[in-house]
Amino acid sequence: MQRPRVSPYLTVSPAAGAIAFYTAAFGAHQRALMPSVDGMRIAHCELCINGGSVMLADAFPEFGHARTPLPGELVTASVSLEYDKPQEVDEIVARAGQLGAKIETQPTNSFWGTRYAALRDPFGHRWILNAPLDSSVGGT
Structure with missing residues (x-):
């Protein structure tokens, strides 16, 4: 790969x-x-x-180049994951929530045509998940 x-x-x-x-x-x-x-x-x-x-x-404060997110701090970047099927978004959000993620936006059908959700992992990073509502997109 x-x-x-x-x-x-x-x-x-x-x-x-x-x-x-x-x-x-x-x-x-x-x-x-x-x-x-x-x-x-x-x-x-x-x-x-x-x-x-x-x-x-891990953070290496002795080098002073990066730090971990502070609790409750607003994010300046998110990691976006694109999936083929809407149910994948639902499954991942449910699993992540059980593992301690804070769900910011429950899976929902967006006006832009995707199954959308957003969560913050237990370490402070924000993740955005999308999958096309049209199941023919992505080859499935």
Whole structure:
């Protein structure tokens, strides 16, 4: 699998917990993992999610380049996932909610023609899910 040309890179702590959440909620598969030299944190992880790549690492405040989201803070970016079938959105939102995600928008049929939902994972990152309402889109 070739890596997509654009991939979000999340700073998340604990990264090991986020990897477990993304695996359980979104069906992520680990493609790469590099532990940090301190043996306590993850320096880099690449996950394959829904045909794309999401990269993540623990926060390294000693380098001062990134931090994790603060509780209740408004986000400046979201990760968008596109699915083929509306029921996939419903299933993922239900699973993510059971795993501790805060559902911001329950699955709904949008005026723009998709099954839409939005959630915030337990680590503060926002995810947007869409699937076409027309089941013939996406080859299904």
